[in-house]
Amino acid sequence: MRFFEVLRRDGPARLGRLVLDRNITTPCILSPEDYVSAGSVFRYRNLDEARDAMRSLAGSLPEGRLVILPHPSDVAQDIDMDIEGPRALVTDISSVQRDVQKDADVYVLRAAGTIAGARDLVDTLIGIRESIPPDSALYTPALATPSNLSLLVYLGVDIVDSVRVEMDGHYGRYHTRDGVFQRDEISEIPCRCEHCSSGETAAHNILKLEEELVWVRECIRSGTLRDYVERQVRCVPWMTAALRLADMQERYLERRTPTHRGSVMYANTSESLHRVEVRRFVSRVLTRYRPPESDVLLLLPCSARKPYSKSRSHRLFRSVMGGMRRFVHELILTSPLAIVPRELEDVYPAAHYDTPVTGVWDLEERAWVINSLKSYLEKHRYSRIVAHLEGELCEALRDGGIDAVYTGGGTGPEELERLREALEVACTDARPIWNLRLQEFRAKADYCFGAGAGDALIQGARVKGNRLFDSSGRSLASISNGRPALTLEGARRLLPLNVYNVCIGDFIPRGSVLAPGVVEADEQIRPGDEVIVVSDRFLGTGRARMSGWEMVASRRGVAVELREGAEV
Known part of the structure; x- marks a missing residue:
């Protein structure tokens, strides 16, 4: 029997069940009552003495406890402990490939509390998570705080403890979701828990860690952990750096990230441009999607309401198009998704994102949209392009050398009339698009299953x-x-x-x-x-x-x- 099972996934973060004398929902805070440790073999004078001690321990183990096997494993590998219950193995990056053969339910990261800096954290956690079985739990002792817990879980940690915050409390370090402070330097204590009123800083720290854990689990359930992490890493610069470094590990994140969620994807920070969901969407549009054969491309702005076609602005655009719609292929330009074909506007995340709208496009957003559009136009040729855009997005396209008829954007009568006139000219002698509804099925099948799947599905x-x-x-x-x-x-x-x-x-x-x-x-x-x-x-x-x-x-x-x- 295995004693750990993953029940739900939100990127590398998972909700799971660890079966001890009680069922523990992970991510969790492990307490000393939950495990028994065989300890280091180096506390014994020789291996024979260590072997005898381990045999004695194995014969007296309480049921329903996680047993942390003797370590380091390369020294203790010939010490056989007959364990039928849940097992944990202490390991590190240098020895995990060998240790993974021992079939543990939990892998304990040796010296996790000594991890220093963003790069060390990301490289260590991703390295060990990639090396151990996917249905095993990762435990990082003496590392978690209320401010960094969401980042640790997002990177793949399943089990933490309260050692670090408890010890910090004894040194007067006061932990909150927003970081750690010296208690004697705080003029007014913000927390109203009973521990703060009695001056028990360690107990307060543990309470805050427990509260944060509950919220992180709820974020996983709702599929919003990434949104929360993007906000939470602003606590300290090193955590922001860690998230940016993690986003560079695209393969690790993409292999674990769902293709669909029911929740809204909030794109509130610059890091949102590098989310797996964003990069995957654009990649599939450029590599899998095949638009209907058309001579005319219409570039449109996005809308606050999703799908776009349900918004007031896009209903006005369609009313202007009228019968010309069967000659025009529509492409919506937006941040952070760059390019959204009309046929894919209800696919996740195109129909499930929200972003701050200021009319100002920073250089990174401009480059992302223009480069994505240019890649699309290199692959799919149109003889006529109409761009009904305004403001900085329009300027970005002009500066990017996109050859189009620019109608100025907007939804007023004059703006819509300019759009109608431009489309009438563009649609003269244009080829009609064959069966728009079938084209939508084909586009979605290609997007979900790969190029060619759509044709196979809609034939006849x-x-x-x-x-x-x-x-x-x-x-x-x-x-x-x-x-x-x-x-x-x-x-x-x-x-x-x-x-x-x-x-x-x-x-x-x-x-x-x-x-x-x-x-x-x-x-x-x-x-x-x-x-x-x-x-x-x-x-x-x-x-x-x-x-x-x-x-x-x-x-x-x-x-x-x-x-x-x-x-x-």
């Missing part, structure tokens, strides 16, 4: 409502929250592409596919993706609960929530 098909049917009237897919939800018939159309497949063993799953039953999975799969479950006996469709690489490497947990399945 027709759209009715939000569903796609083949020529015989069999349902192929529906659009749910901006994503295609495949039927078995739709899955059969995509099977030859061999993408987003989860191959299972010789059994018929019921309800969910657990990780031990997965034989092979597409490495592209991320939590939230639509997947096809296949074997010699079974075909099914559903949503991934973990990444493809994690399905193969894990020994516990739900890999796929099945929606439909049948024996074949």
Whole structure:
């Protein structure tokens, strides 16, 4: 039996369950009552004495405690402790590749409290998290504070303790969510807890750490931890630096970040431009998405309301377009997502973000939008471009050398008339776009499954409502929250592409596919993706609960929530 299981993911951060004498929800604060440590072998005169002591300890271990095995492991490797319960292993970057063979539920980062500086923190936590099994927990002793806890969890830490804040309390260091202060230098204590009124600084610090932990867990549940971390790292410069360094580890973050959330993505800081969700969206638009064949491209501004087409401004734009809409392909320019094709406006995160609107575009935003647009135009050619933009965004396009008819933007009668006139000229002798609804299904399928999936799905098909049917009237897919939800018939159309497949063993799953039953999975799969479950006996469709690489490497947990399945 395994004693740790991941239940929910929000990037590298996870909600999990550690089974001791009680079920502990992680991230958690581990107390001394939760574990028994065999300790260092160096406290004994020789290995024989250490071996005898460990055998004696193994025979008297209380049930339901986490057992921290003898360490360092390279010295204690021949000391056999017969442990059937939850096990923890003390390790570090230099020895983790060897230690991972010992099959521990928890890995304890040796000397975590001595980590100094942003780069050391990021390199150490990402390095060890990449090396240990995905279904094991990472414990960093003597490191957590109320201000840094969210960052630690975001980087992949599952278990912390209160050692650091408790010791700080004895030295008069007063911890809050906003940082640490010397208590005797605070004129007015901001906290009204009973510990502050009695002068018990250590107890106050522990309480603040516990409160922060509850909030971090809630952020994971709601899929908003990254938003919270972007605010929280402003406490001290080194944490802001750590987040920026972590964003440079794009592979580590992207492999663990869901492709869909129900929450709003707040893009309030410069770090938001480097979020996985932002970079992934633009990358898929540039590499997977294929627009409908059109001669005319219309560049439009974003709107506060999402999807854009539900906003007042975009309804006005469409009323001006009228019948010309079937000749025009629409592309919305925005920060931080850069370029959003109309067909993908309801895909996450295009329909789920909010950002401060000032009309001012900084140099980084300008470069991001212009470079993304230029990459798009290099791949997809239009003979005529109309840009209905205003202000600094319009200036940025002009300065960036985008050759277009600029109509000045705006939603007033004169501005809309200029847009109508420009479109009438641009649409003269232009090719009409074939079947806009089918184009939308194709675009979403390409975005979610890769280039070519859309053509395979819509071949000979027709759209009715939000569903796609083949020529015989069999349902192929529906659009749910901006994503295609495949039927078995739709899955059969995509099977030859061999993408987003989860191959299972010789059994018929019921309800969910657990990780031990997965034989092979597409490495592209991320939590939230639509997947096809296949074997010699079974075909099914559903949503991934973990990444493809994690399905193969894990020994516990739900890999796929099945929606439909049948024996074949």
